Amino acid sequence: MEKLERTMTEPIGGVNLNKPKMELGKVFGNIQTGLETFFLKKGYVFLIIGFLLGRALILAQLTPFTLPFFAAVYLIRKDKAPLALIGLVGGAATLSFTHAITTFAISFLFLFAFRVSKKWLQNEVKALPFFVFATLLSGTLLKTLILKGNVSLYELMMAGVEASLGFILCLIFLQSLPLLSLNSRRQSLKTEEIVCLIIMLASVMTGTIGWSIYDLSIEHIMSRYLVLIFAFVAGATVGSTVGVVTGLIFSLANISSLYHMSLLAFSGLLGGLLKEGRKVGVALGLLIATLLMGMYGDGGANLIKTLYETGAAIFLFLLTPQGLTVKLSKHIPGTPEYAAEQQQYMRKMRDVTAQRVSQFSNVFQALSKSFSSNNEPSEWEEDTDRELDYFLSNVTEKTCQTCFKKDHCWSRNFNTTYDYMKEIMNDLDQNEGAVSPRLEREWEKHCTRSKKTTEVIQQELTFFKANQRLKKQVQESRKLVADQLLGVSAVMGNFAKEIQRERENHHKQEELILQAMQEFGVQIEQVEIYSLEQGNVDIEMTIPYCNGHGECEKLIAPMLSDILGETILVNSEECAAFASDFCHVSFGSAKAFVVETGVAHAAKDGGLVSGDSYSMIELGSGKYAIAISDGMGNGERAHSESQETLQLLQKILQSGIEEQVAIKSVNSVLSLRTTDEIFSTLDLAMIDLQNADAKFLKIGSTPSFVKRGTQVMKIQASNLPIGIIEDFDVDVVSKQLKAEDLLVMMSDGIFEGPKHVENFDLWMKRKITELKTDDPQEVADLIMEEVIRSRSGNIEDDMTVVVSKIKHNIPKWSSISTQKKAN
Template sequence: MSRTGKNTVNPNSDLVAMNRGPLALSRWTSKLKTWVEHVFFRWGFVIALVGFLLGRAYILTNILPFALPFFAAVYIMKRDKIALAFLAVMGGAFTVSIENTTFTFASIFMFFIYNIVFGRFTTKTVGLVPFQVFLSALTAHLSVVYFQQGSLILYDVFMSTIEAGLSFVLTMIFLQSVPLLTERKGKQQSLETEEIVCLIILLASVLTGTTDWFLYHLSIQHIFTRYLVLLAAYVAGATIGSTVGVVTGLILSLANVASLYQLSLLAFSGLLGGLLKEGKRIGVGLGLLIGTSLIALYVDKQADIAVTLLESVVAIIMFLLTPKFIMEKLAKFVPGTNEHSTDQQQYLRRMRDVTSNKITQFANVFQALSGSFAVYGYVEEEDQEKEADIFLSGITAKTCQTCFKREQCWAVNFDKTYDYLREIMQETQEGTLQRNTKLMREWDKYCVRGTRVTELINQELFHFYNEQKLKKQMMEGRRLVAEQLLGVSKVMEDFAKEIQREKENHQIQEEQILEAFREFGIEIGHVDIYCLDQGNVDIEMTIPTASNQRGECEKLLAPMLSDILKETIVVKLEEPSQYPNGYSNVCFGSAKTFSIDTGLATAAKGGGLVSGDSYSTMELSIGKYAIAISDGMGNGERAHRESKETLKLLQKILQSGIDETIAIKSINSILSLRTTEEIFTTLDLAMIDLRDASAKFLKIGSTPSFVKRGDRVIKIEASNLPMGMIQDFEVDVVSEQLKMGDILIMMSDGIFEGPKHVENHEMWMKRKVKELQTEDPQEIADILMEEVIRSRNGFIEDDMTVVVAKVDKTMPKWATIPVFSKQA
């Protein structure tokens, strides 16, 4: 109460109270789940319950094939629960009869005997467990019957063999299904078909142990078997639902011939329930009621139909009361369900995120290393001045420190003394000191030890500049390494972003494309649209294999997509089905705006077989087309090896996504550091973007290239030294916008400088290119090669290579097909 006598009210108290309820319920549910899992899996309640019911289970009134296989499976898979399994099996057998208890104990005892015997011969006894169970069941059954009757007849041997054979088969089944009930399977794991079938057989065998249990005239066995069918039909659909019904009904009919009609009832109910799955739980329950009514009226007209229907109603009520999280958890283990697909997608997304984060971390490491190298990657003028001062300090330490005029020179006349020393140092470096008599006379008058200082500078200067040169080379090497590391870091960052790129939601467009194709009469399985960006379309489809026997994807689907998306679409990849009537997976994508048609001609010096020139044409994944010519120093095998190795390195680096400038610098560094011999290599590289025909030319010691555009001839050149000559150089990049119909001509020096008696090679080549009457790249290459050889009277003076590329607009192979539907 407040002083005014009114109650103080907190405006957020109602909201807090409302939120407290759901939070408390969520915590209670979480604790309940934890407690249930703890009891079922850690304490072994599942093993106790299953063992107890299997100890009671029998078929054909006197065959007990379930108890021993279950005990053997627990002995192999969960040995720490073997005592619990033994007590459960024996307890279940004791509730049936003393005879069952005796046989169960005898069979387990014989299993231990045979296990010890087999263990003496081999340590790998897991694969022999079914045989041990077979011998144990056969020996135990014959022994018990012999002690009870005093003799054995052929019927006893026959029944014992059948029981041992069933135990043999059940052992192999239980070895796969028992771990599914006793261990929690990882979220990312799913059940195989064999595991599902084995689990169904195990559960049906367990329910066989409830044969004589009734609740107000209602069979517990019938209720739980129908509940099991409802779960299977709702979680996995009609196929698994009917399979569970068939297997469960078959095993129940073996236990009691009077329950044979249960086989048809459960199988038909599972099928109907799965087909009515779209109606949620009510639909599945309705399927069980319909199946129960039809089978009961048809098969068992004299029986109490009301009891049968009531058993189904109780099973449906249990099914409706089953918590949702149990259904979802079961569905995650069954392939083909939405929950399983979602769980798999979440797992893949987590793996993708982890991979992307790892790559990003590596990119950050390379970036940090690049920054670390870049700190020492440049030589400043101030640093050179400091190095010179340090050098002069060393000279004065050996000469001036013991001179009596030290104070006069360095305290009173510091600037004058320093200027003299710097001038002597510079003159000595240039080799003009002895000719500068004026400087020498002035220095001798100024310094009492002038000759000694001059000689010492002359001696030490050579070592000083060698150290400076070595230091500069190291720093330039660090700078190059920094650039390379930065390029690798950029590539890794882009790759991490590409991994993180989610599939965009194009559900509306997918439905529109499906509708358009179906209206056209084309059957499509499904459509997945990953990207609809202009020039970067990425679509996947599944179509029946029979519908693509004559190339319908390329002739029909791609032209229809081209009309819908208003750009040229082509088939990128086609994966045919492995089955005759299956579905093929087809990938569609944007066609490049431009295409490159190439022709080439090459000849070795003197008509030899090995040319020192190498060439390469490659289409990169980043939508670019690369043309490269490399000319090794000299001729023959060695020059060919050097040029080929250069292009091989270039191709590998460019395909990784690293910028072409960094790629060339990296190759130059490798060539300059790989050997001490003078081996130089030229490189002529053209990078053409197939989206807009823009081109970049990087010419390293190479000859000019020419672009023929109608009647015009454009020369493209740059001034760069050959690779391997110096460690550090700047790459001049020449950019040019190509157009449709342009013809690019690239050549080695053997072609450009090959014509005899020609003073201006550039003008000669322009004239020959301008006079060309053909636009075919191969014909142009052959004509230029022939012209050069003819000018030399048929003699080949040097290795010659010419590559011709024509830029064309991409023309689709098939015309677009108009689609009269809503466009995507």
């Protein structure tokens, strides 16, 4: 194959076989561009349309097309209005000289009235049809009055009909004329715009009534050609609509063409139904419709003439370039080309959005790098040495500047003096303001103002240490901000990748699922597969009204589990309200584990408000978070502190930021928010529901316990409570949990609650070991009861205990074999 392609593209005898095709395509492209420029950009299409509309008649005497067309062109393309007026007057002149004068006079009357009243109009588009109506009515009556001297009731009614038609046609032309502009064409056409375009094209073809070539009617050929184009592009619905509208316009112009409407409508329907056969199928539909409808004619002569007209229309249709039909189909909703165009547009918008999100991610990453750039140890040491030099400079300025031994100490013995002062500063810092006797004797021998110098060093040391603490806090804050920015950058980067993920093509699997369901007797309206990734299946279905029988959970989900080879559950379900409606169901992968929790809590002295708060958060990333926060003290203030800690943590975790960065962010917010000494502890367990791996982050909290059979394991970490210091390292303890494990988390009111107990760890382990139940709620209640009983029924602190049981996720309904696999 490659050799054949290379042979075809290589020059043969100095001539490239592909070159004529390329040149021919280029020529056709230049011709198309030239025609678009001549007709659309320069506006000569308005001249041609105006000429044909100037000839168009309804009921052999009404000309309602001229003024609406001129008014619409004047409003939309004002610079092309003279061309339109010339075409209208020229077309009217082919009917009679009177028609030409009337067309020009009515157009001039409209132009005069519209220009005079323009400054009082707030919305010209809405006012234009009313100006057309009034001008046509008054112009027609004035013409009749001049020619006949009086106006009869019939003529008044006909003038009203013509003015009403002009009003409607003006609205139609305002919708359809923008489609003839290169700059104003939309990506898609609305239904009313398609109908308006068809009416305008049919009205234009009305101007060809009476024209013929070799005794073949031009309007019949062009109308059938129009039906063929739209049936081929948009299908049976639009094709039959074009036939009905075109035939109706022709029948209004010429009553003898009434049967032609049936022929066009039937042709559009058959052609649209046979469009799968491409152009030959659509042409065959017109031919069949012509033969069937031709039987109602007056004889064989008319049938032969109609077949010739059909043949001419088919010939023009077969000569129509594919590029023209493809370009037209891109603007009509429902066509594959329109869907591809919309998909391409959505893909472009998606890529632009993902690029912008990625750029923001890079910005946050650069900001994080900028904030963390000054945290290098070498730079910290250089800054410390520099600040030490400034410190000693301030000391010498206050003591040595006026000393007579200045030159002796600093010019001749610089290093010795510098080292002595540095050593004195270190002694004062480490020995709480005292200098060692040895150093003091040596310094007195070296300096004549030893005591004063030591006092100044002591004073300056206070400011130096304060400056060092402030600088360290700034460095810690910069590091925290850098971590937070890096976390946000990672979240936005992942979001950009999610945006760029396209929905994969799963037509084969969708057909497989539909077939399996139908063979089993389950009716499915539609299946849409978004992901078949192991552990992350995402399927949506539309099913008929099930009357609350639970087919989705009992039948469809088990069958999907067998087809896909993993447990599938119902994520969400929107049941139909009426029997004629449909239910929408979303299916997804089941997690390998589930967590069942039980909670027991009590406020100090039996109060209503506890300083402890707890939360169970199911994150979208397949993780389950259990958190307990204990605010310092009791009552409303402690409750608000602990509750706010958990709310902040929940929102940050749900955004996708890592657990350690989330806790540091919460700590930073709480430590900087207030100067009051209000702190809170945090006990957080993050459980991965796919493999039961758990991470424990304990900030000033009590130990947790894991019961596995008869074995009880303690989980402990040491960190200060949240809000005390601005920067701290979070100790993370990892633990692999197993099914049937019990995780017991508690506040200090439970752990330190038992009275006359020396070792709280052993007491709690013994009580957990002695439990005869593994129900989480019962375990929580029993532990709470034991602690309160040891205190003789007194509750001396807020108490909270959360017990979680890790269980295998066993679906309620087992899978149903379908003998099919979605590979």
